[in-house]
Amino acid sequence: MNPSSALLVENFDRFLAAFEKYCPFKRPEQIEGHRSTIMRRRQLGSAVAAIHDQQFVDDLYRTLGAWGIGSRASRLVPLNAFGAALRAVEASIASLESRTLEEASRDPQALAYLWSLISSLAIVENDARLVAGTKALHHILPDLVVPMDRAYPQVFFGWQNPKFQYGQHDCFRDAHEVFGEVARAIDLSRYVGRSSWSTSRMKVVDNAVVGAICSLKEGAD
Numbered sequence: 001m002n003p004s005s006a007l008l009v010e011n012f013d014r015f016l017a018a019f020e021k022y023c024p025f026k027r028p029e030q031i032e033g034h035r036s037t038i039m040r041r042r043q044l045g046s047a048v049a050a051i052h053d054q055q056f057v058d059d060l061y062r063t064l065g066a067w068g069i070g071s072r073a074s075r076l077v078p079l080n081a082f083g084a085a086l087r088a089v090e091a092s093i094a095s096l097e098s099r100t101l102e103e104a105s106r107d108p109q110a111l112a113y114l115w116s117l118i119s120s121l122a123i124v125e126n127d128a129r130l131v132a133g134t135k136a137l138h139h140i141l142p143d144l145v146v147p148m149d150r151a152y153p154q155v156f157f158g159w160q161n162p163k164f165q166y167g168q169h170d171c172f173r174d175a176h177e178v179f180g181e182v183a184r185a186i187d188l189s190r191y192v193g194r195s196s197w198s199t200s201r202m203k204v205v206d207n208a209v210v211g212a213i214c215s216l217k218e219g220a221d
Contacts, residue, residue: 004157005181012186012208019211020195022218024151031196033063037139038199047097047140051086060139064123068149069132075125076132085122086140092117093140100143101202105180114144115172130168142200146179148172152210179205 001009008015025031037059041050050056061082070076077085086093096104096114104110118133131149138147148154153175154164164171179202182188188201198204 001181001185002178005178005185008178008182008205008208008212009185011212012182015208015211015215016191016204017211018215018218019197019207022211022214023197024210024214025197027066029062029066033059033066034139035196035199037063038142041139041142047093048090050140051083051090051093054083057083057086060136063139064132064135067135067147069124069135074128074132077123077125082123086136089117089121092120093137096141096144099141100183101146101176101180102183104144105177105183111173111176114176115169118172119169128165128168130164130172134172138200138202138206142202144202146176146202146205146209148175152206152213155213156209182208 037056040053040056040059041047044050044053044056058079061076061079064070064076068074076082092113096110096117099110104114118137119129121129121133121136123129123136124132134145135147135149137145148171150164154171157171157175157178159167159171182205183201188204191204192198192201197207
């Protein structure tokens with residue numbers, strides 16, 4: 001097992017507890033938007049139905065804004081273009097809908113195809129699309145994609161800024177291989193619903209990564 005995977009697996013409950021105690025996402029619109037988007041996705045029943053549903057698209061757009069996409073170096077396209085960008089990759093989304101990270105992370109071709117989807121998802125104006133792509137696709141394919149950003153996964157994996165900026169394919173592949181190992185080692189479903197942020201198995205993994213960094217910053221045991 002990868003050392004990063006082993007660290008997460010061995011400390012999973014402790015990291016989740018640290019996430020709950022020190023959760024850095026304080027603004028109500030961050031959790032409310034996320035939960036509304038995930039709930040609408042589940043109501044609609046499929047990823048393809050979701051990207052054709054204006055309420056879901058609106059909810060996702062607001063959630064990404066609340067999650068920091070569209071600020072600093074990342075610039076969200078206008079809402080109409082955002083919806084069109086999602087529908088432009090409909091075929092790729094549909095082909096991945098039945099995949100889970102547990103099995104897809106063992107398939108290099110599946111991860112390559114997922115990366116192709118992320119890199120072609122034109123929802124931001126900038127070329128670096130890992131953060132925006134994984135955060136958006138997490139809500140569309142919640143059993144496959146773990147959301148990523150600079151503040152937590154980058155720090156957890158120890159990637160320097162140039163690697164995270166210019167080696168995003170490698171960062172995505174390495175991280176999702178680790179996340180897949182964690183998902184195969186732990187019954188993530190038993191954590192879903194335990195807290196307001198535990199909305200899916202992949203979000204639970206993300207919570208543990210964030211909790212690991214919170215634990216380090218706060219000096220938690």
